Amino acid sequence: MQQTEFLNVVLPFKDKLFRMAMRLLVSREEAEDATQEIILKLWEKKKAMVGYNNVEAYAMMMTKNFCLDRLKSKQAGNLKLVHSNYSDDSVSLQRQVEVRDSLGWIEKIMQELPEQQKIILQLRDVEQYEYDEISKLLEMSPTAVRVALSRARKTVREKLMEKENYGIG
Amino acid sequence: MELDRIEKLLEKYFDASATVAEEKIIRDYFLNEDIPAHLQRYAPMFKYFSNAKEERFTKRLPLRPGNRSYWKGISVAAVVVLVFGIYFGRSYQERKKAEYAYQETKKALSLLALNLERGTEKVAYLREFEETKQKIYNNN
Numbered sequence: 001m002q003q004t005e006f007l008n009v010v011l012p013f014k015d016k017l018f019r020m021a022m023r024l025l026v027s028r029e030e031a032e033d034a035t036q037e038i039i040l041k042l043w044e045k046k047k048a049m050v051g052y053n054n055v056e057a058y059a060m061m062m063t064k065n066f067c068l069d070r071l072k073s074k075q076a077g078n079l080k081l082v083h084s085n086y087s088d089d090s091v092s093l094q095r096q097v098e099v100r101d102s103l104g105w106i107e108k109i110m111q112e113l114p115e116q117q118k119i120i121l122q123l124r125d126v127e128q129y130e131y132d133e134i135s136k137l138l139e140m141s142p143t144a145v146r147v148a149l150s151r152a153r154k155t156v157r158e159k160l161m162e163k164e165n166y167g168i169g
Numbered sequence: 170m171e172l173d174r175i176e177k178l179l180e181k182y183f184d185a186s187a188t189v190a191e192e193k194i195i196r197d198y199f200l201n202e203d204i205p206a207h208l209q210r211y212a213p214m215f216k217y218f219s220n221a222k223e224e225r226f227t228k229r230l231p232l233r234p235g236n237r238s239y240w241k242g243i244s245v246a247a248v249v250v251l252v253f254g255i256y257f258g259r260s261y262q263e264r265k266k267a268e269y270a271y272q273e274t275k276k277a278l279s280l281l282a283l284n285l286e287r288g289t290e291k292v293a294y295l296r297e298f299e300e301t302k303q304k305i306y307n308n309n
Contacts, residue, residue: 003232018226032228043232102213103220125218130189150185156214157183164210 001046009049010039013056016127017063023122024067026111034070038063057137064119064138071115102160109159117152124149172205179211 017038021031042049042059052058110118119138123129135142178195181187187195198204199215 006232014226015224019221019224022224032226035226036228036230039230040232103217106213106217107221122221126221146185150183153183153185157211160210160214 001050006043006046006049009055010042010059013059014039016056017059019126020060020063020119020122021067023110023118023126024064024115025070030070034063034066038066057133060123061137068115102163105163106156106160109156112159113152113155117148117155120145120149121152121156125153172208175208179208 014035018031018035021034021038022028025031025034038059041062042055049055049058110121113121116138120134123134123137124131129137131142131145134140135145138145140148175195175198178187178191182192182195196215196219199208199212200219204212
């Protein structure tokens with residue numbers, strides 16, 4: 001597989017990989033690095049890639065796993081620095097400044113969701129993947145996907161209502 | 170679109186029991202149409218989702234032409250050149266050495282020849298002496 005051919009296959013979904021990385025890793029730089037690394041990994045595996053019938057789903061799965069690994073190692077590295085009793089307040093005060101509009105607020109709400117719900121919400125509501133694609137990609141039953149998705153959407157709604165009632169921002 | 174239907178669909182949406190097509194109806198509704206006040210609160214969610222899809226990956230991709238067979242070819246060629254170089258280089262060295270030895274031998278031989286000649290000169294004197302001696306003997 002030549003470079004142009006490779007790019008023709010990969011470029012259409014590179015933004016999706018990036019957005020998934022952004023969803024999980026939060027910082028833009030980290031997400032960019034992760035996406036770059038995933039695409040380079042694909043480039044190394046380009047010979048095997050010809051055999052995959054769905055390169056996009058494969059790349060998406062790689063991105064998901066890569067980001068989760070990265071989060072895990074980061075958490076392990078930071079374990080000693082966590083002060084559970086006061087860190088939350090200072091962060092939320094800082095964030096209140098950033099999160100003026102309701103769109104930013106939703107972004108913040110999504111950051112607080114469990115990883116799996118983040119991924120499912122990202123795949124379904126942002127990227128508009130079909131349900132069976134998501135369940136295949138995450139190796140979950142369709143019912144489990146719908147349950148997690150419902151939970152995620154309801155949490156976002158709930159937090160959004162809370163914000164409205166307290167009038168933050 | 171009837172409000173009633175939208176509210177029902179919205180409920181299904183939050184239960185994640187709506188079909189893909191129904192979800193699309195809801196999405197389009199909240200993105201495009203005028204939304205009544207009590208549903209306005211849901212609009213940011215759908216707006217956010219559609220905005221989030223606009224993010225683009227802009228970083229450069231440093232794809233090197235990592236064509237492995239190409240590199241393999243080059244390295245094989247390099248090894249061949251190296252081996253031949255060593256082989257011919259060595260035989261060239263040997264020829265040089267042989268030539269040097271030949272020159273040295275020739276020098277030694279000519280030196281020997283020169284001295285040998287000097288020896289025969291002396292023998293010539295000796296012969297003359299012998300002849301003279303014979304003459305004297307004959308005269309006596």
